[in-house]
Amino acid sequence: DPVESLKVRAPVVTIMGHVDHGKTSLLDALRGTDVVAGESGGITQHIGAYQVTTKGGDIITFLDTPGHEAFSEMRARGANVTDIVILVVAADDGLMPQTIEAINHTKAAGVPMIVAINKCDKPEANPQKVRERLLEHEIVVEDMGGDVQDVQVSALKKTGLDELIEKILLQAEVMELTANPDRAAEGNVIEAQLDKGRGAVATVLVRKGTLKVGDTFVIGAESGKVRALVNDKGQQVKSAGPSVPVEVLGLSGVPMAGDQMTVVENEARAREVAAYRQEQ
Ligand code: GTP
Ligand code: NA
Ligand code: MG
Numbered sequence: 001d002p003v004e005s006l007k008v009r010a011p012v013v014t015i016m017g018h019v020d021h022g023k024t025s026l027l028d029a030l031r032g033t034d035v036v037a038g039e040s041g042g043i044t045q046h047i048g049a050y051q052v053t054t055k056g057g058d059i060i061t062f063l064d065t066p067g068h069e070a071f072s073e074m075r076a077r078g079a080n081v082t083d084i085v086i087l088v089v090a091a092d093d094g095l096m097p098q099t100i101e102a103i104n105h106t107k108a109a110g111v112p113m114i115v116a117i118n119k120c121d122k123p124e125a126n127p128q129k130v131r132e133r134l135l136e137h138e139i140v141v142e143d144m145g146g147d148v149q150d151v152q153v154s155a156l157k158k159t160g161l162d163e164l165i166e167k168i169l170l171q172a173e174v175m176e177l178t179a180n181p182d183r184a185a186e187g188n189v190i191e192a193q194l195d196k197g198r199g200a201v202a203t204v205l206v207r208k209g210t211l212k213v214g215d216t217f218v219i220g221a222e223s224g225k226v227r228a229l230v231n232d233k234g235q236q237v238k239s240a241g242p243s244v245p246v247e248v249l250g251l252s253g254v255p256m257a258g259d260q261m262t263v264v265e266n267e268a269r270a271r272e273v274a275a276y277r278q279e280q
Contacts, residue, residue, distance in 0.1 A: 009179045010051065010059040010243035011172035012081055012205065014071065015116075016102035017088030018095075022118040023065045025155035026088055030062065033161055048191040048203045049245030050232035055162075058169050061205070061243045063190060072105055074188070074258035081188050081205050084171055085113045086164070087139075091125035091152070095133040103137050112175070114167050115141060115150040121157045179242035184263040185209035189219060189255045190245060200251040204240075204261050211246065211263065212239045216270050220259035221278040223270035224251045 015023045034052040048064045063082065074081065085106045089099055106113050115134065117127045131141050131150065140146020149167045153160030185206055192202035202219060204211070211217075215226045227250030231237050240246040248261070255261075264270050 004180045005182060006178035006180055007242075009177050009241075010061045011083045011168060011175070011177055012061045012063065012243055013084045013086060013168060014063045014082040015065050015086045015088055016071065016106065018090070018093070018098040018102075021088045021090040021093065021096070021099070022155045023088050026086075026116060026118060026153065027062060027064060029155045029158050029161055030165070032158070033165065049205055051243075051245065052165075054165055054169070056169075059243075060165065060168055060172075061245060063205075063245075070257060072108075075105075075109055080109060080111075081190070081207070082109065082111055083175060083177055084168060085109075085111050086168075087113050087115045088118050089115060089130050089134075090119045091117050091127045091130055092119055092122045094126070094130055095137075100137060103139060112171055113139065113148060114164070114171060115139065115148060116160075116164055117150060117152045118155055120152045120160070121154040127152050177243075179208040181208075181210050181241040183209040184265075185211035185215065185217075185240075185261070186263070187211065187261040189257055189259040189261065191257055192251075192254050192259075194254050198249055200254045202248050202251055202255055202259075202261075203245055204248050205245050206240050206242055208242055209263065210239050210241045211248070211261075215263045216265070216267055217248075217261055217263045218270050218273040218277065219248075219251060219261045220255040221274050222251055222253045222255055223267070223274045225267075226250050 017023050052060050087102055117130050139148050141148045141150040151160050151164045186208050187204040187206040190203045190205050195201045213226050229237050230247040
């Protein structure tokens with residue numbers, strides 16, 4: 001579309017790594033740096049994705065660590081929603097089987113990686129050994145003459161977080177991430193469940209366009225009309241633009257992670273698209 005007007009969008013970041021290396025702790029710590037959530041008390045709200053507004057006013061979208069299987073499953077279904085992967089490696093434990101698995105998934109997805117060497121507060125931490133071991137998997141960090149950014153952090157002591165955020169923003173800038181907010185929305189399901197009282201609810205990451213209350217849509221082979229949108233702070237909103245994660249209410253059934261959401265002009269068209277997708 002020649003008249004599409006592209007605007008800068010927030011990077012979408014996934015954290016991966018070996019079990020117990022601190023993925024959840026790091027996400028929580030990063031979330032704690034949000035200058036907006038701190039004020040609204042929205043910090044305890046939990047959906048599968050959330051946005052952090054940095055001190056400089058930049059926004060980063062984090063996907064709650066979906067597990068490697070879910071990551072590759074979503075990728076297999078064409079939902080390459082992640083722009084950047086943060087590989088968490090515990091500096092005491094070093095490279096472990098799931099670290100290597102995460103490296104392979106990231107390479108296969110063709111997504112740039114930032115290495116967060118975690119637990120650097122521990123006396124037995126050996127970040128240099130991590131960098132050396134990464135070489136064996138063709139991950140060459142800047143210190144070793146390569147171009148993969150790495151940062152020493154402690155999710156526990158909350159050190160290195162600003163530097164990690166800086167590196168994410170730097171990487172995002174290089175990637176020139178854009179989308180057109182002024183069109184019918186398209187997005188992907190991050191997670192979905194049947195909620196007591198609210199019915200089928202899906203957390204959708206909007207990829208392009210702007211999703212609005214009242215929009216008619218197809219998700220996977222289900223159709224519906226947006227009854228309400230709830231943001232990651234638990235607040236009802238009227239719309240959600242590119243890179244914004246939002247809970248969508250008004251679904252006819254529970255879709256699967258990775259399913260594509262497409263806004264269409266009317267219900268007749270929604271039924272047509274849903275029927276077509278059911279045949280696939
Ligand atoms: P799974 O989701 O089970 O794979 O684990 P995870 O990678 O999310 O790790 P999690 O955040 O649950 O942390 C595992 C353990 O490591 C917890 O006991 C944390 O308190 C501890 N931990 C996480 N980050 C740090 C850190 O920076 N320093 C220290 N000393 N401990 C940490
Ligand atoms: Na754990
Ligand atoms: Mg965890």
